Ligand SMILES: [Fe+2]
């Protein structure tokens with residue numbers, strides 16, 4: 503049965519309706535098969551690779567520029583939901599901004615976890631019918647969020663780069679970590695794009711969101727890099743909550759389409775996922791661990807003097823035996839490092 507695409511006017515009136523409709527994105531349960539969806543304007547993708555191959559007559563392949571640190575199973579399982587308590591007005595501004603954004607996004611994507619839990623206690627069947635998150639809904643949310651998550655690192659890295667050029671002095675190594683973070687977020691996006699195919703509605707939403715968020719974050723970073731890093735720290739806290747819930751839903755059998763789904767090849771290569779740990783659940787663990795790294799990095803940066811302190815993640819320590827920030831998650835501090843412990 504074909505369904506009529508909504509008009510632009512109806513989309514603007516009711517963004518919730520637009521994003522709620524799981525057909526804004528088609529889920530690929532088998533990686534070789536992309537489902538054709540009425541709302542998708544990308545039917546031509548159905549029979550081809552999502553991304554063109556990089557190999558040419560002379561080039562064999564184009565591997566990731568920033569190799570990803572290896573995560574062990576134990577490290578992946580040690581990631582947990584955590585919250586950095588607010589300590590000053592800037593922290594409160596950052597946290598409340600995140601809460602407002604999260605509320606709006608939850609409404610727009612039909613993600614009502616708290617309502618669902620409350621109703622589940624009274625009437626499980628009705629809660630499932632009304633609020634159940636499906637594989638499609640989660641993928642829609644992940645793709646949208648990851649397209650936004652790649653912005654702050656690039657803006658921060660770019661502004662620090664320009665500041666270094668402008669002031670004719672070194673940056674202290676922050677920009678590499680920030681640019682790498684944005685690269686890592688883009689890899690999350692590319693991975694989820696291998697599993698779901700966004701239609702034109704999603705493309706439009708991503709375009710609008712990027713246009714607004716890039717400019718807003720750019721101006722905010724010019725005014726207060728510290729608050730911006732705290733903001734990203736809180737954003738990552740929310741990302742970890744979402745991925746933790748996805749893993750819990752998968753474990754509880756609420757996402758059957760993901761139970762035996764293989765991680766896409768791009769993910770296996772990027773995270774160097776070991777044999778026997780290349781399923782969707784493993785992928786979610788890797789992505790969640792990356793978000794935990796971003797949470798740690800940004801809360802740590804939010805604790806530092808952004809004008810003068812070197813980047814603790816790219817520095818060499820006088821006492822290498824003492825635990826200190828590293829590129830991987832072996833010394834992960836869920837709420838970030840305190841300045842006196844690293845500088
Ligand atoms: Fe991400």
Ligand SMILES: [Fe+2]
Nearest residue numbers: 651738793796
């Ligand atoms: Fe992140």
